[in-house]
Amino acid sequence: MQHIGDSKIGTIRSKPNVKYPLIRLPQEYVQIIGQMAHVNKTDHDGQPAFLVVPYTQESAQSKAESKSRVSKPSLETDTKKRLSAIESQIAELKSLIFQGGSKTAANRENQRPRARFEPASWPPQLLISDINHRMGLFP
Numbered sequence: 001m002q003h004i005g006d007s008k009i010g011t012i013r014s015k016p017n018v019k020y021p022l023i024r025l026p027q028e029y030v031q032i033i034g035q036m037a038h039v040n041k042t043d044h045d046g047q048p049a050f051l052v053v054p055y056t057q058e059s060a061q062s063k064a065e066s067k068s069r070v071s072k073p074s075l076e077t078d079t080k081k082r083l084s085a086i087e088s089q090i091a092e093l094k095s096l097i098f099q100g101g102s103k104t105a106a107n108r109e110n111q112r113p114r115a116r117f118e119p120a121s122w123p124p125q126l127l128i129s130d131i132n133h134r135m136g137l138f139p
Contacts (some may be wrong), residue, residue: 003026004026007025009021009023023050039055
């Protein structure tokens with residue numbers, strides 16, 4: 001192996017309670033940004049060591065299928081909890097729609113009387129004498 005430099009291991013946060021270690025490579029390796037990589041753990045002089053091997057999707061399709069991906073257990077459980085909550089809300093909405101459900105505030109508001117628009121009768125029911133009197137044409 002060839003030594004390419006030293007790097008401080010930093011952190012990156014995807015959420016306030018989730019941290020990941022971050023290792024920066026020298027700028028001369030900018031071409032591998034965005035590529036997938038196999039990360040292998042070993043030890044070197046009693047310390048953990050990591051081998052990072054970038055690959056393209058086409059060349060490693062068979063290897064990627066057999067290898068396990070990095071797991072995110074807290075995110076998976078959060079997703080399952082959120083999905084379960086959404087499913088229960090959908091079931092509750094279905095029961096309210098199909099069974100009539102109890103009267104909610106929205107139902108009560110929809111049942112209160114509303115102002116009605118009543119168009120004026122046509123043709124107008126005014127007499128010519130009323131118009132003359134109102135306009136001040138004839139006394």
